[in-house]
Amino acid sequence: MTEPLRVEGTAPLRKVLETKNLELNFGPQHPATHGVYRAVLALDGERVVGIESIIGYLHRGIEKWAEYRTYTKATPVFDRLDYVGAILNCHGYVGAVEKLMKVEVPKRAQYVRVILDELQRIANHLLWLGTHALDLGAMTVLFYALREREVIMDLFEAMLGQRLLQNAYPIGGIRLDFPKGWDRACRNFLAEFPNRIDEYETLLSTNRIWVQRTRGVGIVSGEEAVALGLSGPTLRGSGVCFDVRKAMPYSSYEEFDFEVPLGERGDVYDRYIVRVREMRQSIRIVQQALDGLPEGPLMPEKLSKIIRPPAGEAYFCVEGTKGMLGFYVVSDGTDKPWRLHVRAPSFVNLQGLERMCVGGLVADVVANIGSLDIVLGEVDR
């Protein structure tokens, strides 16, 4: 018998037949990554064995930028963090500064903020629903969702003058009251919108293709979700009941009656259904706020024009559209923040992606990224 061919100092011939993983560049110009997110996938056939997130393509240095502006001037730039949920970003920053200055926001302003916040949440979830469905091939839902989002945009435009980056709140309260007829237009929308959600659910929730695509995909258990620091609907999809609006109520949220929808298994379907149910809860909140809107001033009476908070620090978080959106502001007593940090939920939630994707297929990566609802403006900041 002859020995297998072997040259001194090299691997045996059998070694040549071993396969290696395929590296696939997923993004930054991929249609399903919702922006300039890039993932390097290690693939064994179509199965994902490794995923490496590469971010920073949209880094604009917003936190640093804000340190060179006065508190007032820095407000509009935070709309550019999560540009599909701009009002909530603005609320987070403004709230942090108000906390730092110990300013009491008037009751009416708080209610108006709740109304606009929740409408923004619906608008964000609609855009998310449309793009997530488009990622999984159901393209009609995108157009239906954008159609309804358009109405909310019109409401924003009538109230705040802008559709996307509204620069909604000044520090201390709100700028202007509702214009004439806004209340009625908003109520019309709220009355019709649940029927539209039913339609989306008919198209997706019970559809066997949708269920097969999302059930059991990207499972994250509750413990893992907490350990990874996930928040928002992504966390609640795993069955962990944590909602900033309930846990640490701000802006009078404790006065509204709403539920926190929870998932059971922590898969893509649960994260989807949690967001859809959240839209229904948001409708309830807006209706309650419209009904119980108190009269009163829009801005606190004692507020100097130049914002100069006392030296100190404040952390204020709101339930953003993507999760817990926190603003940490350190003041040294001047009119500019000494240090400002944003706890961006998209950025933290992105950590869960590896846990969700490894072991799944390429098509599941798309479903998982969609279910995280990342916005790259917020990830990269």
Added chain:
Amino acid sequence: MNWNSPFMLTVGLPLLKIVILLGVVAFCVAYTVWLERRLLGFFQSRVGPNRVGPAGLIQPIADGLKLILKEDIIPTNARPFLFRIAPIFAVVPAFAGFAIVAFAPPAGPRASFLISDANIGILYLLAITSLGVFGIVLGGWASGSKYPLFGSLRSASQMLSYEVPLTFSVLSVILMAGSFRLDDIIQAQGKLPFLVPLILAFGVYVISAVAETNRAPFDLPEAESELVGGFHTEYSGMRFAFYFLAEYANVVLVCCVATSLFLGGYKIPFLPYETLLAGNPWLVSLIGLAVFAVKAVAFLYFYIWIRATFPRYRYDQLLKIGWKVLLPISLLNLLLVAGIKLAMLR
């Protein structure tokens, strides 16, 4: 010119028909694209293309012109020869399939509306349409890029898996009609379209046909949200237009075949207009053509409706459905039809 000379009968007339058919099919395919975009728009509560010409009717021409005038890019990593010929591999079978489709009853002994009255027509069709996968596989492999490779691999396995149930569902039609000729099959549906007795086979055929033509919800080879453009990611300009043409020609072909096999072709059940108007063969042919077109467009509408409504299956789920659901059903159906046929013969 002597139309009755053997040369004209065997070469000239078929050639003329082929040229006419190619033109008509290319036109139909272009307007299938228009119809799809328009209908999709309507389903999605928008209007679709409406800027070029009235109701956007000149849009396909504008698109075609744009694609022809675009730069033809061959990526550095591509294998240039295969890259160039792959789209042709895709487009030729798609058009060749139309050769045996009987669009209308013949208006005379030499004025039939099909190019080749092959007595194994349906077998030819199955053979030629499965050649189309070569264009996709070659194109994806020759692109020298990873996304097209994935697309072509998916496409190869998808087409292989769905060819089987498709063939079995067609076999049951052949059993019912007792012939491989498409015209015979249509004649056999004079009273009742095969849709009714072969509803199972029709279902299998529709699903496999959607999968065969790589259309939603089975459009995995070109799933734009996963594989960017699938096998044609690297293609541009004229070569991309070829793939596009091939895809939609396949769609039209599948609609025509479904019309012939299951919806009764140019026949209208309980209305034998052919015998009523026997004295006027051209009128009969025209009515037949119109009936055929209406049925085919109705099927096409359904196709687009499905695309507008459903999400996309995943790769493994798709194969699972093909092998574990459709194949047993089609086999069962075939056994059933064969048993009934046998019992009737006794």
Added chain:
Amino acid sequence: MPGALNRLVRMMTFPELASGLAVTFKWFRKPKVTEFYPDARPVLPYRTKGRLHVEIETCISCRMCEKACPEDCIKVYPPPKEVFKTDKRPAQFYISLEHCIHCGMCVDPCPTGSIHHSMEFELATYNKDELLFNKETLPYDLLIKHFRQGLLENVEQKSP
């Protein structure tokens, strides 16, 4: 067993897929929501933050807007001191729409209401220089009269 049979029947008859098809067909028959923008002009609400518009005649050159602007796109040149005593109108007023983010923060502090947003929203130009508006071009606002009538009817019409 009935449960399994029920499941089999449901699997073979696609009831939920059919209801999905019904939804798309419902919208197929309904009127479309597409707006034919260049042909049909949109009616914008009153608060729309379009191009900045300055009434030079009422401006008192206090430079509050300049200080409030987060993007530093406003530049006001007050008149010389001897003129200022009698005529406070600015000698020159620049707004660079290249940098303007339409946030509306210059409008809030203006004591005379001279600076405000117009409803002019088609701001694309072929030349960047055209985006630098000055004293002569800033008050040019033909569209505002046309749009002011629209107000909120637009929102009410479009809500479902």
